[in-house]
Structures are given as C-alpha cells and as structure tokens.
Amino acid sequence: MGDHDEITTARHALGRHLAHLRKDAGHTQHSLARLVQYGRSSIANTETGRQHPERPFWTRCDQMLRTGGVLTAEYDRIADLNHRRHRSPARPRSASLTSDNAAVWWEPEDTIAARRSALTTSIDDDARLAHLEDEVRQAIADNERCPPATLVARLRPLRACVDQLMAGRQHPPQRARLYTAAAHLSGLLAALALDLRAFRVAHAYAAEAFDLAHAAQQPDTQAWARATQSLVAFYTGNHRDALAYAEDGLRHAGTGPHRIRLTINGQARALAHLGDRHGVDRAVDRAFRLLTEHPPDGQVSTSLTLGPYCPLRTAANAATAYLTLGHTTDVASHLTTAIAAFDTAQLRGPQALSRLDLATAHLHADDPDQAAELALQALTLTADQRFESVHQRTHQFLTAAHPLRHHRRIQDVADLLADRTQPRAAPPAGLRSPT
Known part of the structure; x- marks a missing residue:
C-alpha cells in the first residue's frame, strides 16, 4: 500500500472512530457540532472521510467527548505521515514539471479541503441564522405578554448561539445578518434587564445593541437600537439622555419605520418630563403625520417592534406625554x-x-x-x-x-x-x- 492510500485509510478510520466516540457519549451530529463550534455537515463529512479538519477540531472533540486525547494523537500521526510523504522526492510528471516547481505551484490537499469546509459551514450557518432571527422576532412579540424572567430563560440558548456564530467565519452577508440579529437580541435583553431592575446591565445591553447595529452597517437597526437606549434612559430617570438618543436615532432612521417610535416614545415623553409643552406638541403632530406613511395592518405593535408603531400605541404614548404635563x-x-x-x-x-x-x-x-x-x-x-x-x-x-x-x-x-x-x-x- 502506498503512502497516499495509507493516509486515506487512516483518515477514514479516524472519522469512524469519531463517530463511535460521539455515539457512545450520547451526542447527535447536531449536538456535537454546537459544542465544538463547527457545522453539522462538517461533523458528518469528517466521520465519512470526505473532510479533513485541522488539529484544533480534533482537540475540541477530545475535550467535549472526554477521550483523553486519542483523536488528536491519531491526527498527529496522520499529519506526520502526510508531512513525510510530501518531503519525499517526487517523480516529475512531465519535462516541464519537476519536483521543485511542483512544491511551488500546488497547495496541500488539506488547505483545499479547509476552504471547502468553510463553504459547507456557511450553509449550516444559514439555517442557524434563520433560527436565531425567527426566535428573536418571536421573543420581541412576546415581550409584553410573558414575565421578563421567563423570557430571559428562553433567550439563554440564543445568546449561546450568537457566541458560537461570532466565533466562526461567515460570508459578509451572513455576518451582517448575524450582527443585526445579535443587535435585536441585545436590545431585547436591555428591556428585560430594565424590567428586572438590573439598570446597569440594561444600559450595557442597550449600548451593545447599538454597537452591533453599527458593525452591521444597518442604519435601520441603529435607529431601532437608539430607540431602545432612549427607553432605558427614560425609565432610569435620564430624560435628557433619552431625548438625545431619540434624536440621534432619527438621524439614522432616514425614511424608515422607526421614526414614529423615536418621535412619540422617545422625543415626546422625554420633552414632557423636561417641561417643554411646545416640543411635545411638535413631536406628537409629527408622529401622527408619519403614521399616514405606514398604513395600519390591524395589528397592535409591540413596544420593541421591528416595524412602525401602530396608531393606537402612538395615541397611548401621546396621552402619557400630555398627562405628564397635566393636560x-x-x-x-x-x-x-x-x-x-x-x-x-x-x-x-x-x-x-x-x-x-x-x-x-x-x-x-x-x-x-x-x-x-x-x-x-x-x-x-x-x-x-x-x-x-x-x-x-x-x-x-x-x-x-x-x-x-x-x-x-x-x-x-x-x-x-x-x-x-x-x-x-x-x-x-x-x-x-x-x-
């Protein structure tokens, strides 16, 4: 058996060994993938010998499966065998291609396989991103229905999902989706921390939401995050900060849907606490004019809605502002x-x-x-x-x-x-x- 055949056989055997250890530990390919922060398809392809991940993958598997390092040791043996094979003199394939220039032109097979692995992982990440986005949207919809502590418990797996995805490598469009979903998650956590009276944590999450939106280069998400920062500032008694966040959010919002929330929930209520009756009048009038650009869909918008505020919520916020002024x-x-x-x-x-x-x-x-x-x-x-x-x-x-x-x-x-x-x-x- 030649060196190449021996390496291929060893890699297949290593993949089967991984599958055996995984099953013994009671893990599915999905659950192990989450633990080692690789895609599910990467686990499947490695177990069948179609993919050859680098040493950190095997080290993570040994740690998660508590194998005592047997997988990494076998990987090292195969890597050493592969290294010696590449150092052996190669017969020229033609008069113009010698062993010397072959070393210059050709990449190791593992390098090519790693690039293929990255593409495969990106497909897995699409599914995980879609799950993350759906769960965050549902949690925002449930925010005013469920107890805050219940929602926090629901969000723990999503927070872990964000951490795993951010440690990975995605294509630029996926990265933008990840940062946008992460911004919405942090903004929701800010509101929940506020309700649970963890005020410093609320400020930290709200600031993180804006930073993530900025990293995603999504002005609409930046406007949403500023509205959330304004909410946290308002309920922690920082009415001038609440106003400043709302006004900066309007600069990011452009013609987007968050202008209504920023105007009525952010500006009008903060101005009322600052005693600016004329400012409240202007903000309320502007909010109701903006409603005409977003025909109602019959649904009552939630406080942290990713769309525009509905007429009823806008009216309720206006009432709050005017009652603060005694009107x-x-x-x-x-x-x-x-x-x-x-x-x-x-x-x-x-x-x-x-x-x-x-x-x-x-x-x-x-x-x-x-x-x-x-x-x-x-x-x-x-x-x-x-x-x-x-x-x-x-x-x-x-x-x-x-x-x-x-x-x-x-x-x-x-x-x-x-x-x-x-x-x-x-x-x-x-x-x-x-x-």
Missing part, C-alpha cells in the same frame, strides 16, 4: 380605545400602563373611585410580570393622588404597590455578551 383634553377617549385593543392583544404591559394613565386622567376629573379601580386593575394584571414601567407609573399615579392619600381605595393602591415591592429573589444574572 387631559381628549386623553380619556384615546386611552379607552387603546385599552380595548391592548386587552384583545393580551399585552400585559400596555394594558396596565394605559389603565394607569386613564386613572390619572380620572384624578384630574375628580373621580378618585374610578381612578383607584383602574390602578388596582393595572397592578392585578401584571402581578406576575412586575414590569418596571408599571411600577414607576403607579408611583406617579400615587404622587398625583397625594392630596387623596387617605381615601380608602387610593390607600388600597398604595398598599398593593408596597406588597409588590417587598424584597424577592434576585433576578437572573446577566447573560454573557459576545466577544
């Missing part, structure tokens, strides 16, 4: 319509927040009983979620109701909020960011 004209009718839509969509956060805003409007209308009833409904609806936005809005309601603090139903709201703010189990630890 209640037409607020009640807008909020009543919004509450009905949020109830149908089962969006717990907006259901509660709109009730709290309507409760504040009833305070201004000297109807403390109805105001307290709405506030109690809001706290009951979100008893399991404990959204930070609801917590803060309830405090604002009680501040407005301070002259009526001895009213029995108002006191019920204060007592229920106090019960909800008792010390509880620590929120989930922050998830590791991509390196």
Whole structure:
C-alpha cells in the first residue's frame, strides 16, 4: 500500500472512530457540532472521510467527548505521515514539471479541503441564522405578554448561539445578518434587564445593541437600537439622555419605520418630563403625520417592534406625554380605545400602563373611585410580570393622588404597590455578551 492510500485509510478510520466516540457519549451530529463550534455537515463529512479538519477540531472533540486525547494523537500521526510523504522526492510528471516547481505551484490537499469546509459551514450557518432571527422576532412579540424572567430563560440558548456564530467565519452577508440579529437580541435583553431592575446591565445591553447595529452597517437597526437606549434612559430617570438618543436615532432612521417610535416614545415623553409643552406638541403632530406613511395592518405593535408603531400605541404614548404635563383634553377617549385593543392583544404591559394613565386622567376629573379601580386593575394584571414601567407609573399615579392619600381605595393602591415591592429573589444574572 502506498503512502497516499495509507493516509486515506487512516483518515477514514479516524472519522469512524469519531463517530463511535460521539455515539457512545450520547451526542447527535447536531449536538456535537454546537459544542465544538463547527457545522453539522462538517461533523458528518469528517466521520465519512470526505473532510479533513485541522488539529484544533480534533482537540475540541477530545475535550467535549472526554477521550483523553486519542483523536488528536491519531491526527498527529496522520499529519506526520502526510508531512513525510510530501518531503519525499517526487517523480516529475512531465519535462516541464519537476519536483521543485511542483512544491511551488500546488497547495496541500488539506488547505483545499479547509476552504471547502468553510463553504459547507456557511450553509449550516444559514439555517442557524434563520433560527436565531425567527426566535428573536418571536421573543420581541412576546415581550409584553410573558414575565421578563421567563423570557430571559428562553433567550439563554440564543445568546449561546450568537457566541458560537461570532466565533466562526461567515460570508459578509451572513455576518451582517448575524450582527443585526445579535443587535435585536441585545436590545431585547436591555428591556428585560430594565424590567428586572438590573439598570446597569440594561444600559450595557442597550449600548451593545447599538454597537452591533453599527458593525452591521444597518442604519435601520441603529435607529431601532437608539430607540431602545432612549427607553432605558427614560425609565432610569435620564430624560435628557433619552431625548438625545431619540434624536440621534432619527438621524439614522432616514425614511424608515422607526421614526414614529423615536418621535412619540422617545422625543415626546422625554420633552414632557423636561417641561417643554411646545416640543411635545411638535413631536406628537409629527408622529401622527408619519403614521399616514405606514398604513395600519390591524395589528397592535409591540413596544420593541421591528416595524412602525401602530396608531393606537402612538395615541397611548401621546396621552402619557400630555398627562405628564397635566393636560387631559381628549386623553380619556384615546386611552379607552387603546385599552380595548391592548386587552384583545393580551399585552400585559400596555394594558396596565394605559389603565394607569386613564386613572390619572380620572384624578384630574375628580373621580378618585374610578381612578383607584383602574390602578388596582393595572397592578392585578401584571402581578406576575412586575414590569418596571408599571411600577414607576403607579408611583406617579400615587404622587398625583397625594392630596387623596387617605381615601380608602387610593390607600388600597398604595398598599398593593408596597406588597409588590417587598424584597424577592434576585433576578437572573446577566447573560454573557459576545466577544
């Protein structure tokens, strides 16, 4: 048997040995691929001898399968045999091609195989990217329906998927998709950290979301990330920062769909807390004009939507801004319509927040009983979620109701909020960011 045949046979045997050890360890090709950070097809091709990965692959397999290094040792033996074969004098194939110039012209077979492996891995990455994008979109849709801690647990495998993909090599279009999906994931994690009162973590995730969007060179995603940074700044009391993030987001947004969110959720609400009534009027008018460029599809948009804000959410945000300024004209009718839509969509956060805003409007209308009833409904609806936005809005309601603090139903709201703010189990630890 010649050296070449011996090497081919040894490589096939090494692949079969990998398959045997993998099965003994209870792994599928998919599960081992995730552990060693290679594509599933790379595992399959290596096990059948069609692909010959380099030493780091075998080292990872030994580590994950706890083999004691047997695969790497066999790879080293084959590599040494291959090295000696290439050093042996080669017979010239023709008068113009000698052993000397052959060494100059031809690459080792392993180099060619590695390039083929990269192409195969990119096909696997397409499937993983599609899965990541779908899961992130679904999690954003569930953000105001599920308890934040539940969503954080759901996102742990996605965070690991991002880390694995970022450690790999993708074609440029895939890399842009990866960074975009990662930006959306980090932005969602920022909002969840905010709800779980991990404020520093929320700021860090939100900043990471923008950096990833910038690396992806996607202005639309940058605008979305700035809107999320504005949200985090708003609920951590940094209203000037919230305004600045929203305005920078508008510079990135161009004619994209995030202009409405940045204008009404970012600018208008921050300007209201800064006492700028004329600025709020301009922002609200602009947001409603922008709605005409995005015909409604009948769906209620979520807080972190990847598309435009719907008319109902825009109206609810406008009501929040005007209530902050103490202006209640037409607020009640807008909020009543919004509450009905949020109830149908089962969006717990907006259901509660709109009730709290309507409760504040009833305070201004000297109807403390109805105001307290709405506030109690809001706290009951979100008893399991404990959204930070609801917590803060309830405090604002009680501040407005301070002259009526001895009213029995108002006191019920204060007592229920106090019960909800008792010390509880620590929120989930922050998830590791991509390196």
